[in-house]
Amino acid sequence: MADKTARKSMTGANILWECIEREGVKHVFGYPGGAILPAYDALKNSKIHHVLVRHEQGATHMADGYARASGRVGVAVATSGPGATNMVTGIATAMLDSSPIVCITGQVGSKLIGSDAFQETDITGVTLPITKHNYLVTHASEVARTIREAFYVARSGRPGPVLVDITKDAQQTTCEFDWEAARPQLPGYRPDLSPEQKEYEKALQLIHNSKRPVILAGHGIILSGAMQQVRDFAERAGIPVALTLLGIGAFPAAHPLNLGMMGMHGEAWVNHTIQESDLLLAFGMRFDDRVTGNLKAYAPGAKKIQIEIDPAEINKNVKVDVPLVGDLREVLEELLPHVESIDRSEWLDSIDKLKGDAAVRDIQNLPDSGHLYAAHVINDLWRETRDGDTVVVTDVGQHQMWEAQYYKHEKPRSLITSGGLGTMGFALPAAIGAKVARPEAEVWVVVGDGGFQMTLCELATIVQEKLKIHIAIINNGFLGMVRQWQEFFYDRNYQATPLLNPDFAKLAEAYGIRSMNITERAQVVPGVREARKHDGPVLLNFRVEQEDSVYPMVAAGAGLHEMIRRPSKIVETAADE
Amino acid sequence: MLNTYVVYVENKPGVLTRVASLFRRRAFNIDSLTVGRTEKPEVSRMTITVDADDDQAKRIEANLYKLVNVLLVENISHQPAIVRDLAMIKVAATHDARSHVLELASVFRARVVDLSPESLTIEITGAEDKIDGLLEVLRPYGVIEMVRTGIVAMRRGNSPSPKTVGPDDREVAGNDVSYSV
Numbered sequence: 001m002a003d004k005t006a007r008k009s010m011t012g013a014n015i016l017w018e019c020i021e022r023e024g025v026k027h028v029f030g031y032p033g034g035a036i037l038p039a040y041d042a043l044k045n046s047k048i049h050h051v052l053v054r055h056e057q058g059a060t061h062m063a064d065g066y067a068r069a070s071g072r073v074g075v076a077v078a079t080s081g082p083g084a085t086n087m088v089t090g091i092a093t094a095m096l097d098s099s100p101i102v103c104i105t106g107q108v109g110s111k112l113i114g115s116d117a118f119q120e121t122d123i124t125g126v127t128l129p130i131t132k133h134n135y136l137v138t139h140a141s142e143v144a145r146t147i148r149e150a151f152y153v154a155r156s157g158r159p160g161p162v163l164v165d166i167t168k169d170a171q172q173t174t175c176e177f178d179w180e181a182a183r184p185q186l187p188g189y190r191p192d193l194s195p196e197q198k199e200y201e202k203a204l205q206l207i208h209n210s211k212r213p214v215i216l217a218g219h220g221i222i223l224s225g226a227m228q229q230v231r232d233f234a235e236r237a238g239i240p241v242a243l244t245l246l247g248i249g250a251f252p253a254a255h256p257l258n259l260g261m262m263g264m265h266g267e268a269w270v271n272h273t274i275q276e277s278d279l280l281l282a283f284g285m286r287f288d289d290r291v292t293g294n295l296k297a298y299a300p301g302a303k304k305i306q307i308e309i310d311p312a313e314i315n316k317n318v319k320v321d322v323p324l325v326g327d328l329r330e331v332l333e334e335l336l337p338h339v340e341s342i343d344r345s346e347w348l349d350s351i352d353k354l355k356g357d358a359a360v361r362d363i364q365n366l367p368d369s370g371h372l373y374a375a376h377v378i379n380d381l382w383r384e385t386r387d388g389d390t391v392v393v394t395d396v397g398q399h400q401m402w403e404a405q406y407y408k409h410e411k412p413r414s415l416i417t418s419g420g421l422g423t424m425g426f427a428l429p430a431a432i433g434a435k436v437a438r439p440e441a442e443v444w445v446v447v448g449d450g451g452f453q454m455t456l457c458e459l460a461t462i463v464q465e466k467l468k469i470h471i472a473i474i475n476n477g478f479l480g481m482v483r484q485w486q487e488f489f490y491d492r493n494y495q496a497t498p499l500l501n502p503d504f505a506k507l508a509e510a511y512g513i514r515s516m517n518i519t520e521r522a523q524v525v526p527g528v529r530e531a532r533k534h535d536g537p538v539l540l541n542f543r544v545e546q547e548d549s550v551y552p553m554v555a556a557g558a559g560l561h562e563m564i565r566r567p568s569k570i571v572e573t574a575a576d577e
Numbered sequence: 578m579l580n581t582y583v584v585y586v587e588n589k590p591g592v593l594t595r596v597a598s599l600f601r602r603r604a605f606n607i608d609s610l611t612v613g614r615t616e617k618p619e620v621s622r623m624t625i626t627v628d629a630d631d632d633q634a635k636r637i638e639a640n641l642y643k644l645v646n647v648l649l650v651e652n653i654s655h656q657p658a659i660v661r662d663l664a665m666i667k668v669a670a671t672h673d674a675r676s677h678v679l680e681l682a683s684v685f686r687a688r689v690v691d692l693s694p695e696s697l698t699i700e701i702t703g704a705e706d707k708i709d710g711l712l713e714v715l716r717p718y719g720v721i722e723m724v725r726t727g728i729v730a731m732r733r734g735n736s737p738s739p740k741t742v743g744p745d746d747r748e749v750a751g752n753d754v755s756y757s758v
Contacts, residue, residue: 128595129598130600131601188647188648189645311642311644312642315632315636
């Protein structure tokens with residue numbers, strides 16, 4: 001890298017890559033086009049590896065998957081107009097899940113802006129409500145500072161997507177480049193808030209007076225890197241831990257204090273624990289409607305403490321008694337020395353009693369009747385891959401919930417999934433980003449037959465980049481979660497949910513990807529083993545039970561304790577593994 | 578209740594859109610929004626009034642701070658403040674009515690700024706209810722046209738001023754605000 005103090009004359013395009021490189025980026029995901037061509041031309045002067053995607057939505061999900069797998073900022077690149085608008089879904093996905101990505105788009109020449117020029121879209125206008133911040137750059141001299149600010153804003157505070165739209169002339173013209181002088185100037189930006197002392201005191205009092213506390217562990221733990229602090233806190237205070245979907249991995253599944261996932265498809269004991277609790281400790285979670293159910297009936301006897309970096313989340317859905325606004329790790333480090341060790345075995349024992357009633361066992365103990373259940377597939381996949389450095393990337397729907405229920409994650413950043421926006425089509429491209437970020441990790445895509453077809457064009461990207469990614473299609477021939485809602489709430493009127501699918505195995509072969517059809521439980525483990533041994537990507541097409549549902553389920557608008565359970569309940573016999 | 582915010586923002590293109598978009602997408606109802614220059618060329622100042630309860634009012638403040646270009650937010654609803662609206666009202670006033678209208682204007686300390694054979698244009702500055710009052714008494718004569726600026730507000734006594742960044746004062750971020758609910 002060049003001497004950091006030297007000033008030199010460079011084009012906007014060269015400054016762009018120079019700054020991205022200095023931000024520590026080695027890979028970007030993109031798709032070229034007219035308005036971004038000067039930047040692509042300048043790529044030859046850069047050490048950055050460009051991954052050519054097949055659709056710009058894929059580029060944004062890849063940047064997102066890259067960020068979630070590594071904790072580093074992911075970068076996506078596209079041209080103006082349709083290239084930029086194709087990024088919208090991926091940007092919104094990153095926004096809702098607080099994922100740090102920077103999107104670079106080309107824009108028509110600055111003199112043409114506002115003239116409806118070819119491939120002109122006001123992308124800063126379009127993405128204004130779905131970015132943490134965005135920029136329109138019209139001069140080469142603004143490129144360096146803007147890129148530095150974009151990375152800083154994306155990764156600091158509550159992370160999120162930042163879009164930088166750069167006109168073609170700003171890429172082409174030349175100016176002095178001075179990295180030092182291009183320091184961010186963000187006088188209004190406040191990423192580092194901290195609570196007042198009196199709030200700490202109030203929180204400690206509530207914690208020490210509580211008999212039935214529970215920690216609600218969210219994505220913020222992983223984003224803040226507070227895994228150890230949460231563990232120390234839970235162990236010292238003897239408090240059980242319930243996880244949100246994005247909190248999975250923030251607390252080890254095998255830990256005795258771990259309860260598992262809460263919410264709409266959480267286990268009954270987790271939801272009952274929350275409902276019966278007298279103190280909720282929300283750690284980096286935002287009381288999404290999918291975890292609270294009906295707010296009026298939510299944890300009625302519980303006081304609430306919320307540790308949250310974003311003050312706008314305080315009292316949004318659930319009124320909290322003590323908000324601690326700040327970085328979770330810092331706040332917990334401040335609290336920890338003052339937390340008293342309290343024996344809460346009575347509370348923990350009462351929760352243990354609830355665990356006899358477990359939905360996971362309903363299906364784990366089903367006899368092998370020739371039917372292949374998605375839960376079996378995922379549970380077997382977990383048994384086979386649990387010891388390695390495995391990252392599972394899921395799409396959205398039934399398979400996503402089964403993954404959350406039956407794959408036990410011990411480590412952070414081992415499950416990557418679209419939570420807030422619930423973006424179908426996320427898994428395959430996000431897995432590519434994850435694999436690029438962590439090439440040594442074993443990456444599994446767990447995806448439904450519906451969502452897979454939304455972004456399957458990225459199979460070509462996997463092959464072109466020679467990535468060893470395993471794809472498990474949980475194929476039930478339906479848009480399964482929608483079908484489940486139709487079964488429960490729309491009188492089994494299966495409108496527009498049955499899918500006529502292509503032969504996925506042949507499709508994979510057409511891309512040069514090895515494939516297997518798996519229809520029986522006995523084939524699952526051998527299939528997984530063969531895929532792991534194969535030197536290259538493999539697609540496993542699991543033909544599972546068509547009309548299975550995810551249980552338990554809290555219907556939208558119902559209280560968290562009012563769960564729909566699996567009919568014809570299997571009598572529990574074996575242990576939970 | 579009606580909350581009045583004084584919001585200092587960076588004087589950059591698109592900032593008004595960001596603020597307006599925030600209120601729209603979070604479903605907060607803007608009653609009035611004005612924006613103009615301040616004593617610092619790099620800073621613009623908005624006065625925003627919103628109908629919101631106390632919890633909402635705090636979340637509005639927090640959401641405004643999430644906008645990178647927002648420098649300082651002050652909810653002055655519970656502070657002693659000077660609040661002014663400006664209106665121009667064109668009233669139908671032929672020869673017979675003219676003296677009555679002029680009398681009313683002078684009672685309200687309003688100024689006549691234009692006169693034609695058929696109408697009078699009155700300029701009035703004041704709190705919103707004062708303008709409402711004048712409007713009420715003018716209505717029987719026939720209000721032909723009216724424009725109001727929306728309110729601008731300033732705290733009485735000393736008020737905090739926003740931290741800005743000049744060319745010789747390069748700060749990464751302004752972290753001087755502690756947030757407490």
